[in-house]
Amino acid sequence: MEIITSNKGCEKLCNNGYMYVLKHFGKSKITWRCSKRSSFKCMGELYTNIQKEDPVLKSDHNHFGDSEKVDVEKALCIMKQQSKSGLSKPLEVYAEGVAKLDGNVRSKMPVEDHVKRTLRNQRSKLNPIEPTSLDNLIIDGAYLN
Numbered sequence: 001m002e003i004i005t006s007n008k009g010c011e012k013l014c015n016n017g018y019m020y021v022l023k024h025f026g027k028s029k030i031t032w033r034c035s036k037r038s039s040f041k042c043m044g045e046l047y048t049n050i051q052k053e054d055p056v057l058k059s060d061h062n063h064f065g066d067s068e069k070v071d072v073e074k075a076l077c078i079m080k081q082q083s084k085s086g087l088s089k090p091l092e093v094y095a096e097g098v099a100k101l102d103g104n105v106r107s108k109m110p111v112e113d114h115v116k117r118t119l120r121n122q123r124s125k126l127n128p129i130e131p132t133s134l135d136n137l138i139i140d141g142a143y144l145n
């Protein structure tokens with residue numbers, strides 16, 4: 001079992017080839033629901049304790065788990081975070097991330113261009129928005145006098 005934090009800051013739990021998102025944070029346990037709930041109408045759910053350990057399957061999935069797919073998601077998640085940090089270029093992040101994957105997993109990665117574009121978008125979120133015209137340009141009061 002492994003927990004990754006997605007870009008939007010929400011946690012995903014990976015277990016036996018399935019991915020779960022947090023559904024309910026209870027007093028003594030946490031309920032996680034399958035990340036394919038909307039796409040597969042899957043009702044698969046899992047419990048963990050408050051420490052997010054000891055996974056127990058609550059209700060079964062209506063589809064097979066795919067650990068390679070989960071590895072792809074994990075890799076993409078890490079790449080996005082590295083790009084967001086702005087320390088390395090999206091191209092480098094992608095090349096490094098892919099190099100770490102084994103062949104089967106790599107073949108399931110989304111198209112290269114698509115990933116790079118996503119990574120670039122992460123990066124541009126860091127930069128302040130450039131004014132597109134003079135109307136949008138706000139000049140600090142001190143310079144007006």
Ligand SMILES: [Zn+2]
Binds near residue numbers: 035043044063
């Ligand atoms: Zn499921």
